[in-house]
Each structure stands twice: as C-alpha cells, then as structure tokens.
Amino acid sequence: MVVLASLLPARGAAAPAFGLATKIAIALVFFLHGAKLSRDAVIKGVTHWRLHLLVLAATFALFPVLCLGLAALPGAITPVALAPGLIFLGCLPSTIQSSIGFTAIARGNVAATVASATASNLLGIALTPVLAAILMHTQGGFSLHSAQSIVLQLLLPFIAGQLLRPWVGPWIAARAKMVGYVDRGSILLVVYSAFSEAVVEGIWTKVSALDLVRLLVLCGVLLAAVLLATLFAARAFRFNKEDEITIVFCGSKKSLASGVPMAGVLFPGAQLGLILLPIMVFHQIQLMACAVIANAYAKRADTEPQTS
Incomplete structure (x- = not known):
C-alpha cells in the first residue's frame, strides 16, 4: 500500500472517495466487533482499569519522555527541523482502528x-x-470535532452492533474469516489513504534523503523501545496473553487520524508539513511492524492453548 500510494496516490476526485471508503470501513469494523462481542466481555473490558492505566502511562508518559530525549540529540543524529515533530508525536493518543484490527488478528x-x-x-x-503546549511552548486551543468523530464513527457503530447482536451475532460468528478480511482491509485502506495525502502534499520534497533515513531510524528505535517496554511491563504485572496483546498494540501506537487535525490547530501552515512528517513515518512503521507481530501472535495461538 505504501508503494502503491507513492506511485499512484489518490488525488483529485478520487481522494474524497477513498476518504469516505476509509470511514465506512472503520465504522463497519466497529459494528462487526460490537455485534461479535458478548455483553459480559464488553463490561469486563471497560472495567479492566489496571490494563487501561498501563496503556495510558505508555501513551502519555513514556512516549513524551522518549521523544524529548530523541529531540535533544545532536543535529547530526536528529535533524533540527524535525525535532519539534518528534516531540509532538510523543504527545498524541493511541490509534483505535489499527489497534483493534491487530488485536483481533493476534487473538487478544x-x-x-x-x-x-x-x-x-x-x-x-x-x-x-x-x-x-508544555513541551513545545505552542499556543492554541483545540476543537471538539475530533471528539464528535470518535463518537459518530467509532462508538455509535460499536453500540449499534451490541444492540443488534441478538439478531446478527450468530451470523457474524459463523463468518469469522470474513471479519478478519474486514480488519485487514480497513488497515490497508487507512495506510493507502494517509500515505496518498502525504504524497500529494509533497511532504517528501521538504527534507533531504539523509534526513529521511535518519528519521526512519529514529522512529524505528522509538517503536522498538516502546514495544519492548510494554511487553515487559505486561509480563511484569502478570497480565494474561490476551491482555498482553492489548497492552502491546494500544500502548505502542500513535494516531495519525488524531494528530493531523490537532496539528492543524496548534501549528502555523508553514510549519505543519515538518511537524507531520515524523507522525507519517512512525505511522507507516508501526503498521508494518505490528502486522508482523500480530501474525506471530496468531501463529503461536494456533499451536498453544489459550490462557484466561
């Protein structure tokens, strides 16, 4: 999808069409999972406060500290122009759709x-x-549009699936492979749409090839550090395998969908492209790496008994 978007990005009239298709696919994923999950499983998930605290600590404490450290490295390691974008990356929330998709694939x-x-x-x-504002000394507010998007595009389809579960649940449960295809398809669509927009905006022309290589390495190191930290923390606190998968995937991701509109409010247009570049690069790396990890978890689940 990354290569396809680089060679044939969605532009012109096709871009809104792919954007709409992405939103529909994400809403469908949430509806299917809402219809598939039992009411007891949902209640247990919502009240799992130890897990949620660990994910939030990784997202809003560990990430900012690590990103501040990377931004403070000498210019020969961290490009000065991209350092603010790295800090902003550390401030973002976790992804939703890809976290759920990978967790479902990994059987978490x-x-x-x-x-x-x-x-x-x-x-x-x-x-x-x-x-x-604290870490970068930026000024500006934020819009409630992101909250409305979360409610309308994610929570409402999930609730609708829960309400319709008595009627559609058995049909969906009998077609687990179809749900898996929808999970994977939504992730591929998100990758293509996001990368297409970056290519059309000409974001890769604003930095040198060496800067891009250094950014790729920095984002790879950052992701590896957080993946290992969340994995070891989940095992240190004795979470079961299903919860470990959730902690690893939720705690190691940053949301491009939330980051782009927030950056548009917090930063001037001339600075916005460079601010978004680290998010774009990290987003692609996390999707590729987590796809491999999710399939590894799934293969191990095929050969080992599930724990509860």
Whole structure:
C-alpha cells in the first residue's frame, strides 16, 4: 500500500472517495466487533482499569519522555527541523482502528482494546494540546470535532452492533474469516489513504534523503523501545496473553487520524508539513511492524492453548 500510494496516490476526485471508503470501513469494523462481542466481555473490558492505566502511562508518559530525549540529540543524529515533530508525536493518543484490527488478528482482548484505545483518544483531545503546549511552548486551543468523530464513527457503530447482536451475532460468528478480511482491509485502506495525502502534499520534497533515513531510524528505535517496554511491563504485572496483546498494540501506537487535525490547530501552515512528517513515518512503521507481530501472535495461538 505504501508503494502503491507513492506511485499512484489518490488525488483529485478520487481522494474524497477513498476518504469516505476509509470511514465506512472503520465504522463497519466497529459494528462487526460490537455485534461479535458478548455483553459480559464488553463490561469486563471497560472495567479492566489496571490494563487501561498501563496503556495510558505508555501513551502519555513514556512516549513524551522518549521523544524529548530523541529531540535533544545532536543535529547530526536528529535533524533540527524535525525535532519539534518528534516531540509532538510523543504527545498524541493511541490509534483505535489499527489497534483493534491487530488485536483481533493476534487473538487478544478486543473488548479491552476498544475501551482502552477509545479512552486514549478521548483523553488525548485535552491532553495532547496541553502536553504540546508544555513541551513545545505552542499556543492554541483545540476543537471538539475530533471528539464528535470518535463518537459518530467509532462508538455509535460499536453500540449499534451490541444492540443488534441478538439478531446478527450468530451470523457474524459463523463468518469469522470474513471479519478478519474486514480488519485487514480497513488497515490497508487507512495506510493507502494517509500515505496518498502525504504524497500529494509533497511532504517528501521538504527534507533531504539523509534526513529521511535518519528519521526512519529514529522512529524505528522509538517503536522498538516502546514495544519492548510494554511487553515487559505486561509480563511484569502478570497480565494474561490476551491482555498482553492489548497492552502491546494500544500502548505502542500513535494516531495519525488524531494528530493531523490537532496539528492543524496548534501549528502555523508553514510549519505543519515538518511537524507531520515524523507522525507519517512512525505511522507507516508501526503498521508494518505490528502486522508482523500480530501474525506471530496468531501463529503461536494456533499451536498453544489459550490462557484466561
């Protein structure tokens, strides 16, 4: 999808069409998971406070500290022009759709992922601008549009699926492979749409090839550090395998969907492209890496008994 978007990005009239298709696919994912999950599983997921605290700590404490450290490195390591974008990256909430998709593929605790990722995004509407203002000395407010998008596009379809579960649940449960295809398809569509927009805006022309290579390495190191930290923390606190999967995927991601509108409010247009570049690069890396990790978890689940 990254290569396809680089060669044939969605532009002109096609861009809104892909954007609408992406929103529909994401809403469908939430509806299907709402219809598939039992009411007891949802309640258990929402009330799993130890898991949620650990994910929020990784998202809004560990990430900002690590990103501040990377931004403070010498210019020969961290490009000066991209340092503010790295800090802003650390302030963002977790993803929702890809976290749920990867958790479902890896056979983790999907109910807890829905609750944790949604809480991260709702809190991020307030926390991200505050963190950015403190760490980057930016000024500006934020809009409630992101909150409305979360409610309309994510929570309402999930609730609708829960309400319709007695009628459509058995039909969906009998077609688990179809749900898996929808999860994977939504992730591919998000990657293509996001990368297409960046290519059309000409974001890759604003930095040198060496800057891009250094940014790729920095984002890769950042992701690896957080993946390992969340994995070890989940095992240190003795979470089961399903919860470990949720913590790893929710705690290691940053949301491009939330980051772009927030950055548009907090930063002037001339600075916006460079601010968004680290988010774009990290977003692609996290999707690729987590796809591999999710499939590894799924393969191990095929050969090992599930724990509860």
